[in-house]
Amino acid sequence: MTYWLNDLGIVSAMGIGQDATTTSLNKYNPATPLLTLNKSLSAEQTPLYVGQVQSIALSNNKRINTFIDLALEQIKPTLDKLSHIDKSRIAIVMGTSTSGIHDGEGARKSYESTKLWPDDFSYSDQELATPAHYIAHKIGALGPCYSISTACTSSSKALISARALLNADLADVVICGGADSLCQLTINGFDSLASLSSGLCQPFSSTRDGINIGEGAALFVMTKNKPITNNGVMLLGSGESSDAHHMSAPDPNGMGAQASMEKALKSAKLSCGDIDYINAHGTATVKNDEMEALAINRVFGNNTPLSSSKHLTGHTLGAAGAIEAGICWLLLKDSGQHMLPYNAIKEGSDLADIKIIKQAFKPTLKYCLSNSFAFGGNNASLILGVNVD
Template sequence: MNTVMTRVSPCFIADYGLICALGEGKTAVAAALSRWQESGISPLDGECQPLSDGRLTPVGRVKGALPSVPQALSAYDSRNNRLLLAALAQIRPGLDALMARLAQDRIAIVLGTSTSGIAEAERAVAAWQGGEGIPAGFDYRQQELGSPSDFLARHLALTGPAYTLSTACSSSARAFISGQRLLATGLADAVIVGGVDSLCGLTLNGFDSLESLSLSRCRPFGAERCGINIGEGAALFLLTRERAVLALLGAGESSDAWHVSAPHPEGLGAEAAMRMALRQGGVTPGELDYINLHGTATRLNDEMESLALARLFGAAQSAPASSSKMLTGHTLGAAGAIEAAICCLLLAREMAPPRQGEAQDPALAPIRLARGDVPARPLARVLSNSFAFGGNNVSLLLGRVPAREEGASHE
């Protein structure tokens, strides 16, 4: 197992925006989280998509119209990039203020994705196979994995570093680490980090072929769990060195290199990433207020993640833990960023962590799952896990800056 530990300068979150199956924007998503606590009804209860053989699987689809891609950038027109524009609109005021005082080459962009515009490519191939020819609006750049960051840099006329990471389900969590390092090394004065993914047949049928897809709402850590639901969405963050209410306090990463698609059975890399994030942030396990679990609801992932947490915390785990994928679906390359945005909402609005919808499988290592209890104190430090194919593990430590250090409100 390979791990990396780097000293970094403080990294603050000036603003963030998100769109997913729970809604568009902070207010809509916060309201949906509150409804879940009260009703237990997930967006995954009402939307299904057919697989190649006609069976239906629940998906976390974004509802409503999305912004249009400008005509001048029509070669990049994909649902993926339209989701990105919806998240961008939410941070645009703060970004415009930064762009007014920073040079174009001092703002970097690091995004994560796993699908990019694959859905558009699927439709183009189907049209060609049906004798209609390639649709006039299709361009190969829509499906390139580098499309999100390239598109955003061109759209904003930014000339700083701009690149996309694709490490499967840890992609956009890793974008935070890259952004953190760009600031620490002085290569940028501000970084737009985040991720985006959109629903497509490739991922739905691909996970089904791996026997990892559930045909009912996913049940993270439950005895009846049988696989993931897939979702879509985007989240963007403005990272700077300027003090703000929220901060990336630490980050950990590791590589198991155990198996191309299965996690290390004992969760050794997952544990190493969590320990590294806590160490970098100078936080002990007992000082955490919430843990956003990767929690895919596959048999192997939940088994190894519970083992890793049990070793890290022992019987004294005080921080409640849950997986938000039962509400958004697994948004793959965007999951790390979307779940970090949900954690920021909990920190900023003093909300109770999403309650776990299922009783824990007694065969799993015991961990403390969130049950909807009102926290004894406002959340101050949360850990968010993202684990991916190939044993690529990332853990982000997010938190509120102490009152004596607070700057302007991020809301």
């Protein structure tokens, strides 16, 4: 059975929409970063680089819904082709880690100053299922509807879960992906873990010192057997594992990460030599990049080009898996037309031997693997591909 990712709506610090995202890929210059400085989110008012969606003010209420609206508008032409499908056969699966917490923080500030809660604030906006329910309401979907929240693997697992719904014949179409917004909870939470970068994040660099938090959304329209657009990219395989090593630190041996990649290859019926590009999790923390390089080396050696795209988007947490799968989707759909993300850094001497992309080039791609690794040792790998005649 073939699973098709028929269309993509994407929002991040790279821009709004497919064209803006690929333009950011093709014109990226390390001297003019896409991430921006912000100090309002830090409890200490420390200026920090974040992957902010610039066209949407941080004060904007219902911020995560705004991202979802922007992504839905992009895939509307494809959704319009589904009018003949029974609404009970259209499912929604979303990944998120913050849901509407941004609005909760704003409402709390308002209450502290006025002793009144804002009229448009609802506690339910902060529920993890809310992004999925919001989409279902917007498009009238009546099938299975839920969110997955497994930290940084949330939206990768949303795609895996969507495929499972189709395979079980519980839906004919699944709108799947992820959404997260910047908020004080994540900025200060990661700061308390000493995981934030003092500057711009530097994945796989010898000078890497942490992450930059980002925000955004990515939505796919997934079907099985036949594509419903000419832009279809296949979800060929997936792998999941759990380290259970530590609440927030990865297993330094990378065995769980290795297992998720190997399971994805087996699921896709591919060998390591078939993969043309790996979008690494690449958070730019010392421990993650060291672990991931070790795991990739054991599976792929130093033969497969790889990079992290988090210096372009920031770490979008619950939306990261879908946004990074979206970058792979764009690279595959327009194979040979776009620059791969690259990490123009000095490679870390502590890293295993892997083939890090350090300069821009436009390769022809058939298969991409995208890694997502999360708190608690929760790991997920996706393989996307296209038919090449």
